[in-house]
Amino acid sequence: MTESKENASQKEVKVFKDLFETIIHPGLCCSCGACVAYCESQGFNVIKMDGYTPKYKSPDTVDNCTKCGLCYFICPQTDTILDKINEDYKIEDELGHIEDIFAAKTTEKAIAEAGQDGGIVTTILSYLFDKNKIDAAIVSQYDADLNTVPMIVYEKEDLLKASGTRYSISSQILPLKDLYNISLEIIEKKGIFDIEQLRLAFVGTPCQTRAIGKMRFLHIKPAHVVKYCISLFCFENFDYDKLYEIIKDETKIDAENIKKTWIKKNFFLKDNKDQEYEIPIKKLDPAVRNHCHTCDEFTGRFSDVSVGASGAPSGYSMIITRNKMGHKLITSLLSQGLIEQYIIHADQTKEWKEKRIARLKRMVKLKTKKN
Numbered sequence: 001m002t003e004s005k006e007n008a009s010q011k012e013v014k015v016f017k018d019l020f021e022t023i024i025h026p027g028l029c030c031s032c033g034a035c036v037a038y039c040e041s042q043g044f045n046v047i048k049m050d051g052y053t054p055k056y057k058s059p060d061t062v063d064n065c066t067k068c069g070l071c072y073f074i075c076p077q078t079d080t081i082l083d084k085i086n087e088d089y090k091i092e093d094e095l096g097h098i099e100d101i102f103a104a105k106t107t108e109k110a111i112a113e114a115g116q117d118g119g120i121v122t123t124i125l126s127y128l129f130d131k132n133k134i135d136a137a138i139v140s141q142y143d144a145d146l147n148t149v150p151m152i153v154y155e156k157e158d159l160l161k162a163s164g165t166r167y168s169i170s171s172q173i174l175p176l177k178d179l180y181n182i183s184l185e186i187i188e189k190k191g192i193f194d195i196e197q198l199r200l201a202f203v204g205t206p207c208q209t210r211a212i213g214k215m216r217f218l219h220i221k222p223a224h225v226v227k228y229c230i231s232l233f234c235f236e237n238f239d240y241d242k243l244y245e246i247i248k249d250e251t252k253i254d255a256e257n258i259k260k261t262w263i264k265k266n267f268f269l270k271d272n273k274d275q276e277y278e279i280p281i282k283k284l285d286p287a288v289r290n291h292c293h294t295c296d297e298f299t300g301r302f303s304d305v306s307v308g309a310s311g312a313p314s315g316y317s318m319i320i321t322r323n324k325m326g327h328k329l330i331t332s333l334l335s336q337g338l339i340e341q342y343i344i345h346a347d348q349t350k351e352w353k354e355k356r357i358a359r360l361k362r363m364v365k366l367k368t369k370k371n
């Protein structure tokens, strides 16, 4: 290669500096943690997550950057390789590929009580543990200060406390940065001899599952351990402090006294005395995270299964299966009676599904129009 050609090709590789200038600094970062998880799992020692913001660890680590460019490639907010993964995931329109769509709810009482809608996500994970199809799952939980944080759980028993929706960012991909530091005790307990054999289910918002989709497409570590990718529907997400400040202003309820929150046109909450409150959704606009204003996703196109509430009868979840594997998974849950489908008269099934698809498309339109 001549020197000028070499310089030109080096210039084309976008690195963390570019990610910072084009995505992070303008407020478009969705804090998924993919860039840090990749870089750290390779031991490059360049960047870290500072709260919800990826940054150089210190001025001394800037030169450690190998200029591999993968942080820029896998970031869900850059459009690199999107055309290729669209093809890979057979994306036909704004909803992505739909193998099937229907409503269902869990048949397990404890999950029904703890779950957000139909308890489908927790039932899927519980089944995968039971059938020894996964060794771990990445879910989200509250920490001691009630911040939403990602968590790798290794036991089915730990799933229930992660059930339900937390309407603030949880950097779901970040725990993968420590993949190669998972304790020997856990590895032995799981009966695996090499961390590369770990099988994991991932739960996240559509932007996060897009990053996983990019990583899976590129076959890059540490996402190679993700065997199942479940996307939650997501219209918008909130800045934790701003959200709870507005809630406190509107209802006088402190975060620690909130039992459950949900969105159904407006924002609802139940306090620990089971008293319900409603806040007009518009009032929460100042708390919406900046990156959500440019988001064109709603159902999570780059997943194996998407789950949400929109379009589902009360107490049920809508499920979209995205590929054969995702479809087989849900069919197994149905056939084993772990979830039950919302029954529609056979004559009306086609129309029912078409109406749901039209509704979800309207949600995407509404979202992009709002943007």
Ligand SMILES: Cc1cc2nc3c(=O)[nH]c(=O)nc-3n(C[C@H](O)[C@H](O)[C@H](O)COP(=O)(O)OP(=O)(O)OC[C@H]3O[C@@H](n4cnc5c(N)ncnc54)[C@H](O)[C@@H]3O)c2cc1C
Pocket: 114, 115, 116, 117, 118, 119, 120, 121, 122, 123, 139, 140, 141, 148, 162, 163, 164, 165, 166, 167, 168, 169, 170, 172, 203, 204, 205, 232, 233, 234, 235, 236, 237, 238, 263, 307, 308, 309, 310, 317
């Ligand atoms: C920020 C956000 C916005 C949403 N907006 C909509 C919407 O507009 N319309 C709609 O139909 N559905 C929306 N959902 C999805 C919906 O709230 C439920 O998560 C979904 O219906 C699954 O319900 P379930 O009862 O099957 O899940 P459950 O069995 O209760 O399991 C929920 C799973 O989601 C995980 N989780 C919870 N909070 C987060 C988080 N912040 N980040 C990553 N994982 C998390 C939990 O750890 C758990 O594994 C949203 C979810 C989130 C996180």
Ligand code: SF4
Pocket: 014, 015, 016, 035, 038, 039, 044, 046, 047, 064, 065, 066, 067, 068, 069, 070, 071, 072
């Ligand atoms: S080493 Fe690679 S992944 Fe890490 S910051 Fe540099 S370009 Fe990004």
Ligand code: SF4
Pocket: 019, 023, 024, 028, 029, 030, 031, 032, 033, 034, 035, 036, 054, 071, 074, 075, 076, 077, 211
């Ligand atoms: S990869 Fe995720 S955390 Fe990193 S800059 Fe992009 S959106 Fe932010």
Ligand code: SF4
Pocket: 030, 205, 206, 207, 208, 234, 235, 236, 237, 291, 292, 295, 296, 297
């Ligand atoms: S609205 Fe879009 S960018 Fe915001 S959290 Fe949901 S999927 Fe991510």
